[in-house]
Amino acid sequence: MRSYFELRRHPGLEWAGLALVAVALIALPWVLADIGTAWVRITNLAILYCFLALGLNIVVGFAGLLDLGYIAFYGVGAYVYALLASPQFGLHLPFWVILPLGAGLACIFGVLLGAPTLKLRGDYLAIVTLGFGEIIRIFLNNLSSPFNLTNGPQGITLIDPFRIDGFSFATTQRVLGQTLSSPIKYYYFLLAVLLVVIVINLRLQNSRIGRAWEAIREDEIAARAMGINTRNMKLLAYAMGASFGGVAGGMFSAMQGFISPESFVLVESIMVLSMVVLGGMGNVFGVVVGALLLSYVPEVLRYTVGPVQQAVLGRTLIDPEVFRMLLFGLALVLMMLFRPAGILPSALRKRELQARTRE
Amino acid sequence: MAQRPDNRGAEPTAPIVDTLIQQLVNGITLGSVYAIVALGYTMVYGIIQLINFAHGEVVMIGAMVAYTVIAALVGAHLPLPPLAILVIATLCAIPACMAVGFTMERVAYRPLRRAPRLAPLITAIGLSIILQNLALIIWSRSPLPYPQIIDTVSYHLTPHANGATITNVQVGIICLSIVMMGALLLLVYRTKLGIAMRAVAQNSQVAGLMGIDINRVISLTFVIGSGLAAVAGVMDGTYYGVAHYQMGFILGLKAFSAAVLGGIGNLGGAMLGGLLLGVIEALGAGYVGDLTNLCHLSGWSSSLAQRCADDPHLAVFGSNYQDVFAFIVLILVLVFRPSGLLGERVADRA
Amino acid sequence: MSAPLRDAAAGEPLLVADRISKSFGGVQALADVSFTIRRGEIYGLIGPNGAGKTSLFNVLTGIYAPEAGTFTFDGHALAGLKPNDVAERGIARTFQNIRLFANLSALENVMIGRHVRTRANVFGAIFRNASTRAEERAIETRARELLEYVGMSPQANTLAKHLAYGDQRRLEIARALATDPRLLALDEPAAGMNATETAALKGLLESIRRDGVTILLIEHDMKLVMSVCDRVLVLDYGRKIAEGPATTVQKDEKVIAAYLGGEVTLSLRRR
Known part of the structure; x- marks a missing residue:
């Protein structure tokens, strides 16, 4: 946050920088589409992960509550969307009705989980x-x-894409002489949502609520002595984080058109938590960097590990997926050992992780 | 998870009491394995207040190493009795697991002893992922069938022909667990190392001032816990007849739940918690299907009666919910009695 | 600060403790402790180590529930209130072993103190409407005033953990004052301070009182207690052994006995 304010002292520079970033973000999918539409889809998933990581950041980074089951809220949101917009029950509600419903249900689950666990260390x-x-x-x-x-392990198929009147996100269209493919449409939608989410995160952090969360993270007893209702504030953090997860889940459902319980396993929770931790807990931009990194690096590995092994060893010794997980595990260990505050540590968190000793 | 070698619900003629006894026998067997794994969690927690999240993977490594040894010995057609093969395999698995446990502590936990709690938890998750994927590379992605070298013999516990039985494998697991628990208690309460361990658990700084080599004691705690885990891995593999690179995760979580149920940091608690959790799971899996069987309600709805004609076991919750019980127990315990049955307080003090 | 924090009808009872008891395990930390704090006074609470002073604080501020007895604050019972409710009612405290929000700046620490007197909710925080912005400005202005009040304006942006010890103590007081308390409960504010800092603290306590906030003071520094407190309560082994004006209590035989021989030892007890 400090650098954000420093930037503000040079408004000209700030606007120029923002304009540059905006142009780059708008141009990005077209560049990626040239390499391969798969990369646009990968980018869309990366944005979704940013979204998830930012939601979890509220719980873990701001309020300091460790959550290893976060993906469950994503799952709840995804299934709510899938059940209300697929042939499973023959329901086809519009997305602007379902997304809030999914967020609401995830929020309720968040509170249900939070309420009994508030006192735990x-x-x-x-x-x-x-x-x-x-x-x-x-x-x-x-x-x-x-x-x-839920249709069990087979999952739910033929989930409706987002649709606004006649405009469907699933089809390819020609707009202003440009081919607008489905992933590109979703890209712009997700990008817009991500920006909103980032603004929400930043504003929450710099508010009465955000300060109360930070107080709880720093010293719960002192926070209570200052009149902060720690129970309500923690529940609020859970509820907010869960709602974010619910919305992200709904978008995932619509984008993929198919979901199954396989998408909501523990490793996914760990992945999202790692994005928060690797990027820098409590630092909104750090979390975004962490999410992008952990989304793209595995994909790059997927396209390089196999061929490199073929070239060097003549055969594929280690499956790229296994290699990716090994690397991921190793990254977690090494990060904690050598850079525990993350890639872009929030100034505050960094000091805390370096200096605080075990009670 | 593989099917357990029990005969639950197979014989409708078995008297109700026999079903109950059978569930208890199965539960106690399962619980003995949980208890041994839970001891590893509780020892480490007791001494450095760390949840060794990767402990389940040590169990998996134990099962895998033993699998390789058994397969090799069976393949070599040596004139060894089956029990000897099993013992040799276990004796190989123990040092392997000890080495893993020792390395884990040395590399990933010791440097973080003064870090906030989050840090070692995350390295533990990282280790867990590394160990699983290494196992996947070394062994296989698919479940490995444990060579059935021990001929299973069932002993009737009741006079009924289709009644409750206990197998020699179950007897072996239960007896071995009791012996190991006894040995561990002797170690902790009757030896110099045990005194040192308890001293470090009480106050590691003061223990250090008294001349105890804290690092050595902590290392040994990991090593002993890992040795126990190795045996648990072999027991689990032999009992279920399979080993899988992901078997450690759910087993570890259940054992952790057992440790919390008994009161983490408390050896007796881990044993009690393990046994209780095993029994709860067996009874839960055995009865929840019957209790929530919708066919009891056939009289209320004709469509229900029709479906029950096709499937008399039409239940809301079947035994496929078995894994849920451990988590529900864990959550209930932490909410209502965070200190566990025999432990000290866990929640933050005011 | 220009305006008084709050008008006080001096002399009337503000806090009445009636036969408060609390034990931990077999140890009776507090036994039938009764006292009355009047509006506008500085009320000292002293006693040897382990006498139950901090326990009394913790029971008063809702961290522990008393086993018996009641607190009446401003005419209302405090029974069963949680620490945050107690703060809301107007009792703010500091901690013997400083509990600042270590990784937040001094200013942010004080701003958090305003939490209980401000209203913005999640929606206000997200949408930043006019009233939220106005409230944010008011919070910051007030926090800066309070930093100024305790003489810490230059350190506003320093992280709490990087402050000098004496400054941390003063910051805790500023943070407590931010909750607009009617009773300010200070747990050994002079501990670890040097003579100059203690003198400054004395001035601060007096001006806080002048501005209308009643003070309950636990302190080991007898010189400070005797010079600043209107009345003093002495605890020993969880029991009240004396109460009254500082000069009277100082000469009380039971008090001297409790402190093992009078003023020489008293000054040695400073930590």
């Missing part, structure tokens, strides 16, 4: 949230009998 909280995430996944997997709600 960090590492216990982590395990309980992990258990909660697994419970949700097991239910998604098994709620196909006796009444077929």
Whole structure:
């Protein structure tokens, strides 16, 4: 935040920089589409991960509550969308109705999870949230009998894309002489939503609510003595984070057209948490960098690990997916050992992680 | 997860009491394995207040190493009795796991001993992912069938022909667990190392001032816990007949739940918690299907009656929800009695 | 500060403690402690280490529930209130082992103190409407005033953990004052301060009182207690052994006995 304010002292520079970034972001999908439409889809997923990581950042970075089951809220949002906009029940509600519903239900789940766990200390909280995430996944997997709600492990297919009147996000159109493919349409939509989410994060951080969260993170007892209702504030953090996850889930459903419980496993929760931690907890831009990094690096590996092994060893010794996970695990360990405050540490967090000793 | 070698619900003629006894036998067997793994969690937690998230992977490594040894020995057609093969395999798995545990502590936990709690938790998750994927590379992505070298013999526990039984493998697991628990208690309460461990657990700084080599004690705690995990891995593999590179994760979580249920940091608590969780799971998986069987309500709805004609086991929750019980127990315990059954307080003090 | 913090009808009871008891395990930390703090006074709470002073603070501010007895604050019972409710009612405290928000700036620490007297909710925070912006400005202005009041304006942007010890103590007081308290409860504010800092603290306490805030002061520095407090309560082993004007209490035999022989030892007890 400091650098953000410093930038503000040179408004000309700030606007020029912003304009440059805006042009780059608008041009990006067309450049990527030239390389391959797959990269636009990958970028869309990366933005979705930014979105998720920013939601989790409210819980972990701002309020200091460790959550290892965050993906469950993503799952809830995704299934709400899938059930209300697919042939599963023959319902086809418009997305602007479903997304708030998904956010609302995820929010309720967030509060349900938060309420009983408020008193727990960090590492216990982590395990309980992990258990909660697994419970949700097991239910998604098994709620196909006796009444077929989720269609079990097969998942739900033919989910409606976003549609505004006649404008569908799933089809390719020609607009102003340009071919507007489905991933590019989603890209602009997601980009707009991401900007909103970033602004929300920044504004929350610099508000009475954000300060209360930071107070809780720093010293819960002192926060209570200052009149902060820590219970309500923690629940609020859970609820906000969960709602973000719910909306992201709905968008995921619409974009992919197919979801199954496989998409909401623990590793995904860990992935999102790692984005927050690697980028720099509590630092909004750090979290975005972390999310982009952890979204793109695996994809780059996917396209390089195999060929490189072929070239060097003559055969594929290690599956790219396995290699990716090994690298990921290693990155987590090395980061904690050598750069615990993340790539772009929030100034505050950095000092805390370096100096605080175990109680 | 693989099917358990039980005969739940297979024989409708088995008396209700027999079903119950069978569930208890299965639960106690399962619980013995949980208890041994839970001891590893609780020892480490007791001594440095760290949740060793990667402990489950150590169990997996134990099962995998033993699998390789058993397969090799069976393949070599040596004139060894099956039990000897199993013992040799276990004796190979133990040092392997100890080495993994030692390295883990040395590389990923020791440098972070003064860091905030979040840091070691994240390195533990990282280690867990690394170990799983290494196992995937070394062994296989698919489940490995454990060679069934021990001929399973069932003993009837009741006079009924289709009644409750206990197998020699179950007896072996239960007895071995009791022996190991006893040995561990002797170690902790009767030896110099045990005194040192308890001293470090009480106050590591003061223990250090008293001349105890804290690092050595902590290392040994990891090593002992990992040794126990190795045995648990072999027991699990032998019991279920399979080993899989992901088997450690859910087993570890359940054992952790067991440790919390008993009161983390408390050895007796881990044992009690493990057994209880095993029994809860077995009873839960065994009865939840019957309890939530919709066919009891057939009289209320004709469409229900029709579906029940096709599937008499039409239940809201079947045994596929078995894994949920551990988590529900964990959450309930932490909410209502965070200190566990036998432990000290866990929640933040005011 | 120009205007008084709050008008006080001096002399009337503000806080009445009635037979407060609390024990931990087998240890009786507080036994039937009763006292009355009047509006506008500086009320000292002293006693040897382990006498139950901090326990009394923790019971008063809702961190622990008393086993028996009641607190009445400004005519209303405090029974069963949580710490945040107690702060809302108008009792603010500091901590013996400083509990600032270490990684936040001095200004942010004080701004957090305004939380309980401000209203902005999530929607206000996200949409930044006119009233939220006005409130934010008011919070910051007030926080800066309070930093000025305790003499810490130059350190407004310093992280709390990087402040000198004496400054941390003063920052805790500023943060507590930000909650607009009617009773300010200070737990050993002079601990670790040198003579100059203590003298400055004395001046600060007096001006806070002048501005209408009643003060409850736990302190080991007897010189400070005797010079600044109107009345003093002495605890020993959780029991009240004396109460009254500082000069009277100082000569009380039971108090001298509790402190093992009078003023020489008293000054040694300073930490």
